[in-house]
Amino acid sequence: MGDSSLKKWRNLHSGDYHLSLDAETAKSWDRCYSQNIDPEKSTFESCTDTEFDIIKKNSTEIYAYTNRIIMALQEYLRNPHVGFALFDNNACLLKLYGSGQFLQWAEAKGITPKTIWREECAGTNAVSLGLELNKPLYFDGPDNFLKVLCDVVTYFTPFSLEDELNEGLLKKFGGVAIIGPDSEKDLDYLVTVISISKDVCMHLYLVVNTYHSISNPGLMHIDIEKAKNKMHILYHSSTIFDIFNITPVDLNFKNLQTIFDPYPQNKEFWEIIDSNRQVKNYNTKLSILGKENNYVLSSEPYKQSSLGFQGIKLVFESEERISSYVSRKIGNAQLTFSDIIGKNTNFIKTIYQAKRVALSDSNVLILGESGVGKDIFAQAIHNASSRKNKPFIALNCAAFPRDLIASELFGYEAGAFTGSKKGGNLGKFELANTGTIFLDEIGDMPLDLQAMLLRIIEQKSFMRLGSNTQIHVDVKIIAATNTDLIQKIKQRKFREDLYYRLSTIRLRIPALRERQDDIELLTNHFIKSISSRTNMPKLALSGEAMEMIKNLPWKGNVRELQNTIEGIFQLYPDTVILPCHIKEYLDIPEPNDLVISTAAPLAAAQAETNTENINGPAHKRQIEEALRINKYNITNTSSYLGVSRKTLYRWLKKYNLQ
Numbered sequence: 118m119g120d121s122s123l124k125k126w127r128n129l130h131s132g133d134y135h136l137s138l139d140a141e142t143a144k145s146w147d148r149c150y151s152q153n154i155d156p157e158k159s160t161f162e163s164c165t166d167t168e169f170d171i172i173k174k175n176s177t178e179i180y181a182y183t184n185r186i187i188m189a190l191q192e193y194l195r196n197p198h199v200g201f202a203l204f205d206n207n208a209c210l211l212k213l214y215g216s217g218q219f220l221q222w223a224e225a226k227g228i229t230p231k232t233i234w235r236e237e238c239a240g241t242n243a244v245s246l247g248l249e250l251n252k253p254l255y256f257d258g259p260d261n262f263l264k265v266l267c268d269v270v271t272y273f274t275p276f277s278l279e280d281e282l283n284e285g286l287l288k289k290f291g292g293v294a295i296i297g298p299d300s301e302k303d304l305d306y307l308v309t310v311i312s313i314s315k316d317v318c319m320h321l322y323l324v325v326n327t328y329h330s331i332s333n334p335g336l337m338h339i340d341i342e343k344a345k346n347k348m349h350i351l352y353h354s355s356t357i358f359d360i361f362n363i364t365p366v367d368l369n370f371k372n373l374q375t376i377f378d379p380y381p382q383n384k385e386f387w388e389i390i391d392s393n394r395q396v397k398n399y400n401t402k403l404s405i406l407g408k409e410n411n412y413v414l415s416s417e418p419y420k421q422s423s424l425g426f427q428g429i430k431l432v433f434e435s436e437e438r439i440s441s442y443v444s445r446k447i448g449n450a451q452l453t454f455s456d457i458i459g460k461n462t463n464f465i466k467t468i469y470q471a472k473r474v475a476l477s478d479s480n481v482l483i484l485g486e487s488g489v490g491k492d493i494f495a496q497a498i499h500n501a502s503s504r505k506n507k508p509f510i511a512l513n514c515a516a517f518p519r520d521l522i523a524s525e526l527f528g529y530e531a532g533a534f535t536g537s538k539k540g541g542n543l544g545k546f547e548l549a550n551t552g553t554i555f556l557d558e559i560g561d562m563p564l565d566l567q568a569m570l571l572r573i574i575e576q577k578s579f580m581r582l583g584s585n586t587q588i589h590v591d592v593k594i595i596a597a598t599n600t601d602l603i604q605k606i607k608q609r610k611f612r613e614d615l616y617y618r619l620s621t622i623r624l625r626i627p628a629l630r631e632r633q634d635d636i637e638l639l640t641n642h643f644i645k646s647i648s649s650r651t652n653m654p655k656l657a658l659s660g661e662a663m664e665m666i667k668n669l670p671w672k673g674n675v676r677e678l679q680n681t682i683e684g685i686f687q688l689y690p691d692t693v694i695l696p697c698h699i700k701e702y703l704d705i706p707e708p709n710d711l712v713i714s715t716a717a718p719l720a721a722a723q724a725e726t727n728t729e730n731i732n733g734p735a736h737k738r739q740i741e742e743a744l745r746i747n748k749y750n751i752t753n754t755s756s757y758l759g760v761s762r763k764t765l766y767r768w769l770k771k772y773n774l775q
């Protein structure tokens with residue numbers, strides 16, 4: 118022990134150390150004195166072997182990275198008298214790295230793995246104080262509270278990250294120190310430990326935050342030693358075992374082939390690894406410990422040339438987990454062909470065509486007026502297809518503000534635009550991968566997005582907003598519209614090439630007025646479903662009332678019919694419905710038999726004008742009621758009333774309801 122160090126240390130203890138030590142160190146000395154820690158104590162406290170096993174297990178994240186980095190740096194630490202020490206977040210010494218000379222010196226001092234450097238065990242030292250203050254610290258020998266450390270110099274830096282979920286809080290993971298005899302001072306050592314810490318923290322950030330924010334997929338970091346043709350698992354998340362459905366085993370620093378079956382199995386996987394290729398959401402079959410399954414794989418090579426460090430980050434998801442995640446978040450297609458009611462010959466033909474469409478993987482364009490059942494057909498097609506257990510994602514292109522559709526469809530990278538979520542966001546195309554995406558009201562899609570959609574269809578890949586990486590997707594597209602797309606093409610509002618790409622198969626759903634023979638069937642179907650839903654088994658409609666319903670124009674098609682039936686039974690639940698009830702509900706004036714006609718149905722435009730003309734103040738009340746029920750949402754209210762948004766706006770203006 119250096120005499121001058123010991124002398125300085127003794128002087129500090131016998132005098133007023135507040136004058137010589139910096140404020141934080143002096144405060145720590147105060148605490149040590151108040152806890153009656155004996156400065157002369159000659160040994161460190163250590164944890165037991167069992168405790169140390171638990172500590173090591175809890176520290177695998179920092180151990181995996183730091184171990185590798187220190188190993189690579191160690192040979193450049195030219196001074197054989199000093200070495201590295203790795204600590205966990207409770208100041209337990211996990212491992213020492215250095216020359217034989219350094220390790221002998223450390224052992225003689227009692228500085229060995231398992232020793233605890235917390236203040237209450239080892240008095241004030243750079244490790245305890247650095248962890249507490251969360252900052253790099255250099256400690257000269259006499260700054261240490263214990264005599265045994267009075268000639269030991271320490272350069273320490275903690276590993277910490279801001280906790281993204283709890284703003285302001287810090288997650289501490291431990292730290293790294295360079296330790297040696299007091300004679301070996303060199304402030305560059307502090308720079309060395311700071312840069313190690315920065316590197317470790319960057320890795321920890323990737324591991325802890327980036328991927329876990331989305332759906333907690335399986336994450337693996339592979340260390341590639343090209344020269345030795347070795348690929349080791351440097352880090353893996355615990356979810357990997359669930360995803361691969363295997364019993365947890367120790368994979369740290371194990372060769373990749375410990376779980377991935379060797380070539381020629383996993384051909385695609387080995388090719389990606391060998392060529393260090395980046396892929397995003399790549400559907401591939403993997404053979405894990407003899408069990409084959411489908412997975413979605415993303416890979417991202419990385420290289421730290423300065424440290425001679427090269428690896429690849431792999432993210433795995435099983436297809437089942439993605440499907441269940443998506444269904445939980447988005448909800449799946451519920452309806453099947455058995456939910457579609459109709460006996461009209463043309464309508465039956467449409468159902469037949471739709472069933473055939475479901476068997477092919479081509480894109481489908483569903484055409485038809487508002488409320489004819491385009492949505493129900495899209496769901497039924499998905500549920501009758503081979504993709505039925507995969508996601509069904511619906512997006513109404515008209516309901517989204519123009520600038521949000523792009524991020525809804527394609528997702529975005531973290532920080533892609535102001536207000537974007539920290540971890541980025543999956544777009545509908547990524548969520549629908551392997552399943553079906555239903556783009557309702559495609560005619561309202563802005564032109565620039567039409568170009569992007571066309572690219573997805575042609576290349577089966579796309580890029581998230583703010584990213585330049587192609588993401589591969591396998592999605593069946595069902596689009597629907599109630600507008601005349603040919604007309605829109607002529608007006609240059611819809612791309613002709615996209616129209617032909619989307620309409621590989623066109624399905625036209627006839628309007629209700631073209632299948633009057635279905636009205637009775639549908640009416641009875643809706644009465645039955647209201648009865649069972651509301652527990653009102655005796656709902657009844659007179660023959661005349663049914664005749665009247667069959668002859669109304671139903672501009673809003675099945676939706677309008679359904680809403681009317683529901684509305685009438687809500688208003689008159691305890692009576693047999695007669696024509697007078699319907700007239701009252703729809704505000705049809707008695708003498709003017711404009712709408713009730715057994716003759717051919719009125720033309721749609723004429724019907725709308727008529728409804729409007731005959732209704733007057735009652736019509737206004739009906740609109741007010743519809744607005745209230747639909748919480749003043751224009752799209753929902755117009756659907757509820759079975760008219761277009763344009764018509765509703767016109768009515769609002771006319772009745773001064775804006």
Ligand SMILES: Nc1ncnc2c1ncn2[C@@H]1O[C@H](COP(=O)(O)OP(=O)(O)OP(=O)(O)O)[C@@H](O)[C@H]1O
Nearest residue numbers: 456457458486487488489490491492493599675676
């Ligand atoms: N053939 C049918 N059998 C049973 N219910 C139907 C049928 N057609 C439509 N419906 C019902 O009518 C309502 C409107 O149908 P849907 O939403 O599928 O119409 P749409 O054509 O997609 O309308 P929009 O163009 O306004 O989006 C839904 O409640 C649906 O369940």
